[in-house]
Amino acid sequence: MPTNTFKKLDERLQADGHIAIAANLLYEAVLIGWASFALLYALETLLPTFVIARLSLVKFSVCLILFTILLGWLGQLGEAKIAQTKKMHPLLLAVLGLFLLSTVMLANYRFPWWTIPISIGGYGLVAWFFFKIFQENR
Amino acid sequence: MHPPFVPLPKTLQPLYQKLRITLWIVLFFLGSGLVYTFLFPIIRTSFDFQNPNSSKNLIFDPRSDMGTLRQNGKLETGGKLIVNTSPVGDFSRLTINIDLENDSESPAEIYIAIRKNYRAFLFPAGPSVDSFPPADLYRVENTYYQLIGESLRPFVSPAAFHSRYLESAAKTADAAWQNQHLVTNDFIGFRVGSLVSFADGIFVITSETEMRPIGSAEIFLELGYNFRDVIPGSEEDIGIYKRGRILLLGAPHPDGTIFKDESSGTYFLIASGERRPISAGPYLDFLISRIHPITADAPNEKRTVSCGATASLLPRSLECSVDLRPVGASFGPDYEVSIEGSDVNIDINTLSLDFETRLDAANAQTLFSKLKARLLARFGLAPTP
Numbered sequence: 410m411p412t413n414t415f416k417k418l419d420e421r422l423q424a425d426g427h428i429a430i431a432a433n434l435l436y437e438a439v440l441i442g443w444a445s446f447a448l449l450y451a452l453e454t455l456l457p458t459f460v461i462a463r464l465s466l467v468k469f470s471v472c473l474i475l476f477t478i479l480l481g482w483l484g485q486l487g488e489a490k491i492a493q494t495k496k497m498h499p500l501l502l503a504v505l506g507l508f509l510l511s512t513v514m515l516a517n518y519r520f521p522w523w524t525i526p527i528s529i530g531g532y533g534l535v536a537w538f539f540f541k542i543f544q545e546n547r
Numbered sequence: 548m549h550p551p552f553v554p555l556p557k558t559l560q561p562l563y564q565k566l567r568i569t570l571w572i573v574l575f576f577l578g579s580g581l582v583y584t585f586l587f588p589i590i591r592t593s594f595d596f597q598n599p600n601s602s603k604n605l606i607f608d609p610r611s612d613m614g615t616l617r618q619n620g621k622l623e624t625g626g627k628l629i630v631n632t633s634p635v636g637d638f639s640r641l642t643i644n645i646d647l648e649n650d651s652e653s654p655a656e657i658y659i660a661i662r663k664n665y666r667a668f669l670f671p672a673g674p675s676v677d678s679f680p681p682a683d684l685y686r687v688e689n690t691y692y693q694l695i696g697e698s699l700r701p702f703v704s705p706a707a708f709h710s711r712y713l714e715s716a717a718k719t720a721d722a723a724w725q726n727q728h729l730v731t732n733d734f735i736g737f738r739v740g741s742l743v744s745f746a747d748g749i750f751v752i753t754s755e756t757e758m759r760p761i762g763s764a765e766i767f768l769e770l771g772y773n774f775r776d777v778i779p780g781s782e783e784d785i786g787i788y789k790r791g792r793i794l795l796l797g798a799p800h801p802d803g804t805i806f807k808d809e810s811s812g813t814y815f816l817i818a819s820g821e822r823r824p825i826s827a828g829p830y831l832d833f834l835i836s837r838i839h840p841i842t843a844d845a846p847n848e849k850r851t852v853s854c855g856a857t858a859s860l861l862p863r864s865l866e867c868s869v870d871l872r873p874v875g876a877s878f879g880p881d882y883e884v885s886i887e888g889s890d891v892n893i894d895i896n897t898l899s900l901d902f903e904t905r906l907d908a909a910n911a912q913t914l915f916s917k918l919k920a921r922l923l924a925r926f927g928l929a930p931t932p
Contacts, residue, residue: 429553430563434570436552441574456921463584484553518926 432483439480442473451512586911587904590634594898596620606632606898607797612885620648620895627887631666632900633796633880635769637913638871639905643884644898645856645865651894653858657865658888660853665771665879666799668806668843673821678830679712686717687725693735699725703734704784710738713833734787740803740817741838742772743780750785751794753801758788762795769796769880771841796880800841807840809878814840843878850877856886875905 446469453460460466497505513532517525555563594606599618609617612627622628643659662669683694691708692699702708708717737743741752742761749767750758761767767774794801804817805825814825814835825831834840844850852869859866884900904910 426556426559429555430559430566432553433555433563434566437567438570438574445578455925456918459585459918459921463588464581480552 428483428486432480432486435476435480435483439473439476442469442476446470446473447508451508451515455515586914587906588636589904590636590638590902592632592634592900592902594630596895596897605634605797606630606884606900609898622886622889622893622895624889624892625887626889627885628895629883629885630898631797632882632884633769634882634902635765635796635880636902637875637905637907637910638902639875640868640903641871641882642866642868642901642903643854643856644859644901645886645895646861646897646899647863647865648894648896649863651863651896652891653863654865654889654891654893655857656888656890657856657886657893658853659856659867659869660851660885660887661869661871661874662846662851662883663871663874663877663879664846664850664881664883665806665841665843666797666881666883667804667817668815668822668879669846669881669883670799670817670820670822673818673823675824675826676816676818676830677826677828679716679833682712682716684708684712684717685720685724687720687722691717692725692730694728698729698731700731700733700735703736703787704781706778706780707735707737707784710741710778710837711735713829736784736787737778737780738803740801740805742777743785744777745780745782745785749777750780750788750790751801752788752803753791756787756789757791758785759791759794759801762793766794766796770794770800771843771878773839776838799881805834805838805840806843808845809842810845841878850874871902 446466449460449464449466449469453466513529517528520528592605594604594609595601596609596619598604599609607630609620609628609630611617612629617628641661645657647653685692685694685699689705691702691705693702694700702711736755737752739752739754743750743752743758748760750760752758761770761772800817802818806815806817806822807813808815814831815822816825816834817823825834850873852871852873854867854869856865856867858864882900886898
């Protein structure tokens with residue numbers, strides 16, 4: 410009985426478009442959430458205890474992960490089209506690039522000079538692996 | 548901004564846009580709330596009577612008005628519980644929350660009084676101090692001694708001698724006279740209460756045998772000390788002391804600290820848990836020529852705020868809130884909270900104090916200034932004092 414009820418509910422929600430709306434709104438909220446997390450994490454790295462004294466980054470990240478899982482599920486129901494994404498706006502690209510550059514520079518500050526290319530190479534390798542996984546999933 | 552994550556039929560587009568605007572408004576308020584919390588935080592200090600020795604307890608020394616420890620949370624009818632806490636900041640409001648044990652009786656109301664001062668300045672008054680501690684003092688070349696019986700006890704350095712006595716207090720003697728006495732290895736150090744620097748640290752001399760490092764420059768200033776009073780010490784100077792626990796906010800000033808009551812102009816010396824007035828005369832002149840007394844306010848009714856804690860929305864919990872502005876201008880970082888007037892015996896589980904930071908530009912500026920200093924220190928660019 411419960412399976413049938415859920416199936417009917419699912420069909421009804423899909424039919425009236427509520428799932429699509431919820432998924433789109435959640436998508437936006439989760440994106441902003443992860444961007445905020447990245448900023449807060451960077452701030453915490455820069456000024457240890459400044460953020461965690463006021464806000465638990467662990468709880469925040471757990472919430473984001475749960476919402477991301479929920480988003481994935483809603484996306485499956487609503488047949489999400491991630492592949493539709495266009496090219497990034499140049500301004501957004503510049504901001505992201507600057508953030509990435511600052512983070513890498515700060516992360517390597519005061520490290521022995523010869524370790525810097527190794528760590529940057531490491532970041533690049535990880536980024537390449539993620540990119541490959543993303544491409545394969547598409 | 549971006550195509551919808553999940554395709555939407557055209558009929559739902561207007562509803563989606565409305566909800567999207569609502570979402571952004573909600574996120575804007577959430578973000579603003581977060582920034583507000585960062586700039587004007589609520590500082591919570593608490594004491595868990597089930598774990599009185601926990602390092603998380605930022606409320607110190609729960610005691611009765613007679614000074615006996617009250618760490619079990621039990622408060623009899625008409626009894627008094629006094630605690631101290633020292634949050635850093637400029638606060639406008641305090642909310643006091645008392646969580647009772649499940650088997651505790653519930654009082655109709657409890658009276659809570661709060662005052663702000665230096666802890667040591669709230670010590671009971673003691674007998675007055677009139678003159679230098681008596682001693683038979685000699686100077687042989689560049690070394691100072693105290694004659695005790697037939698033996699000579701040396702001062703560890705001239706600076707240590709001058710922290711205690713005037714140069715004129717020492718009689719001049721020669722090496723032949725010195726040879727007639729036994730010179731002990733038991734050195735006399737700085738006057739108790741002196742501030743001595745060595746390497747990167749500042750130490751306060753807390754007894755004849757112990758010194759304690761001061762936690763940070765911020766704590767040093769919060770305690771009312773003056774950097775001009777710090778005596779540069781050598782390794783030999785500080786070598787005679789045992790290094791004690793780090794001095795943090797919440798601890799009372801050690802013996803030897805000099806306070807000045809701003810309203811009456813009276814000077815006080817802290818000694819053995821008492822606040823002893825120093826009589827006008829050469830000793831007072833000597834002390835205030837050596838150190839800047841810490842300015843304080845004598846405890847008075849005008850500098851006390853109070854509230855009556857009654858049952859809150861939560862079960863077995865009492866709460867009240869009080870405006871801290873009348874005590875805000877008081878000297879000292881230490882809040883003393885007195886809880887009394889219960890009409891039944893109560894058993895407290897946890898006492899919590901929530902200090903709300905005053906919403907003004909000065910506090911925001913202070914925060915930014917601290918952030919800048921921390922940021923510079925993080926990259927080794929902090930200005931040297």
